[in-house]
Amino acid sequence: MPAFTLSQFLRGQKTQFLRDYGDGWTIVMGNEAGDLDSVASSIGYAWYRSHAETQNIGGKTVALMPMPRSDFSLRAENVYALEMAGVHEPFDELLCPEDLPPDHKGTDYALVDHNNSHNSSNTRVVAVIDHHEDEGKYHDTASPRIIEPAGSCASLVTRLFMSGSGHTSIPPDLAGLLLSAIAIDTRGLREGGKALEVDRAAAAWLLGYVDPMKQTSLTGESCVTQTPKETDPSMSRETVDHTWLRALSDTLSSKKSAVSHLSTRDLLRRDYKQYTLELSPSLKQESGGVIQVGLATVPLPLSAFFKSGSAVVINATTSWTEERGLTILGVLTTYRSKKDKGRREQLWIVKKSKDAPQQQTLTRALFDGVDGEASLELKPRRFSRYGFGKKGDATGNEEDGDDDTSSHEGSATDKQPASAVNDSPFGDAFIARVYQQKNTHATRKQVAPLLKRILGG
Numbered sequence: 001m002p003a004f005t006l007s008q009f010l011r012g013q014k015t016q017f018l019r020d021y022g023d024g025w026t027i028v029m030g031n032e033a034g035d036l037d038s039v040a041s042s043i044g045y046a047w048y049r050s051h052a053e054t055q056n057i058g059g060k061t062v063a064l065m066p067m068p069r070s071d072f073s074l075r076a077e078n079v080y081a082l083e084m085a086g087v088h089e090p091f092d093e094l095l096c097p098e099d100l101p102p103d104h105k106g107t108d109y110a111l112v113d114h115n116n117s118h119n120s121s122n123t124r125v126v127a128v129i130d131h132h133e134d135e136g137k138y139h140d141t142a143s144p145r146i147i148e149p150a151g152s153c154a155s156l157v158t159r160l161f162m163s164g165s166g167h168t169s170i171p172p173d174l175a176g177l178l179l180s181a182i183a184i185d186t187r188g189l190r191e192g193g194k195a196l197e198v199d200r201a202a203a204a205w206l207l208g209y210v211d212p213m214k215q216t217s218l219t220g221e222s223c224v225t226q227t228p229k230e231t232d233p234s235m236s237r238e239t240v241d242h243t244w245l246r247a248l249s250d251t252l253s254s255k256k257s258a259v260s261h262l263s264t265r266d267l268l269r270r271d272y273k274q275y276t277l278e279l280s281p282s283l284k285q286e287s288g289g290v291i292q293v294g295l296a297t298v299p300l301p302l303s304a305f306f307k308s309g310s311a312v313v314i315n316a317t318t319s320w321t322e323e324r325g326l327t328i329l330g331v332l333t334t335y336r337s338k339k340d341k342g343r344r345e346q347l348w349i350v351k352k353s354k355d356a357p358q359q360q361t362l363t364r365a366l367f368d369g370v371d372g373e374a375s376l377e378l379k380p381r382r383f384s385r386y387g388f389g390k391k392g393d394a395t396g397n398e399e400d401g402d403d404d405t406s407s408h409e410g411s412a413t414d415k416q417p418a419s420a421v422n423d424s425p426f427g428d429a430f431i432a433r434v435y436q437q438k439n440t441h442a443t444r445k446q447v448a449p450l451l452k453r454i455l456g457g
């Protein structure tokens with residue numbers, strides 16, 4: 001048994017880190033969107049690295065939460081999963097950005113769930129564990145440097161424990177936290193979801209360590225059919241209790257998508273990433289060398305996103321682009337239809353520049369680029385109820401997108417040149433367009449690198 005509970009470990013690390021002013025410490029950071037995978041992976045890797053007795057790693061390591069305290073409660077699924085893992089007072093137990101002394105001396109960073117840090121010069125990236133597209137950095141400083149496909153980064157972190165020398169026993173609460181991240185990211189290892197073999201093996205192994213009584217009381221399902229602890233991880237796939245994992249994933253998902261009470265601004269910032277894009281030479285002349293692009297993932301259909309009163313939504317959205325200095329904002333929706341089928345939409349808003357009021361080249365490059373990307377299978381939508389493409393379209397009933405039949409309003413003949421698509425509720429200062437995304441497996445993980453390819457230099 002580990003000497004400490006997860007909660008005690010986290011409190012201890014935070015206290016010591018602050019007492020040392022970070023001197024000699026490694027700071028583990030998840031990505032800025034702050035999802036459960038980032039939170040669990042950073043806590044898991046901080047534990048692992050603190051206890052590892054092999055290689056040249058080990059010692060003082062602390063997880064830094066990627067979001068400010070004020071954003072913490074926007075992720076109800078995080079709060080719930082941490083609660084389940086015995087972390088009841090997260091602001092006492094977790095190091096948040098506000099806790100960091102401005103002149104702290106922690107210069108070594110470990111990146112989990114992303115592989116490109118926004119941090120500046122005085123820092124060194126000493127480890128990377130991630131499942132996003134490899135941006136090719138830190139080959140000279142990071143060890144380990146693990147970047148490979150997985151449904152959840154937490155599975156890659158778990159694999160470190162699995163291959164450990166035995167010195168890194170895992171506390172039940174941490175096993176539960178990592179399992180929660182895998183469950184929500186893979187929809188409980190469902191077929192057709194994002195689970196890969198590494199996720200199945202990690203989940204099977206973690207199930208051998210979670211506290212069955214505690215987990216059962218939370219989901220109403222028993223999680224243990226047999227103990228996979230002693231078995232070869234590659235052989236333990238059959239031991240994963242799918243019923244229990246699915247119950248866990250459903251509970252977390254319903255927490256995650258219970259966002260109807262959130263304001264537009266909160267919806268935009270709760271799962272948000274921003275990118276600095278260096279434009280290709282052909283776009284530079286019109287739009288300047290570098291632009292800011294924001295991508296917000298919103299777990300609601302656009303019809304619900306707009307429902308709280310269109311003018312309020314429009315104002316909050318354009319204010320967000322101003323606040324963040326954005327040229328392009330993408331709102332990527334993800335939700336499930338009444339028949340429980342995955343659905344995705346994209347809303348793109350491009351701010352017109354004063355120097356090039358039509359922003360023709362950039363807008364065309366963006367819309368032609370995403371439109372032409374076969375892997376997304378985008379269908380333009382008129383979305384007339386909310387003021388898009390009003391001309392010549394009075395049906396207004398296509399926006400429900402929930403009928404489980406393929407809608408035909410977006411046939412190729414409907415496509416207009418990008419320069420003509422400024423008939424939107426966002427007014428003359430913006431050009432906006434709405435799509436239904438038929439390939440529901442493509443997430444921001446695919447969309448962000450795509451933007452770099454179509455706009456980048």
Ligand SMILES: [Mn+2]
Pocket residue numbers: 037038113131152153
């Ligand atoms: Mn992730």
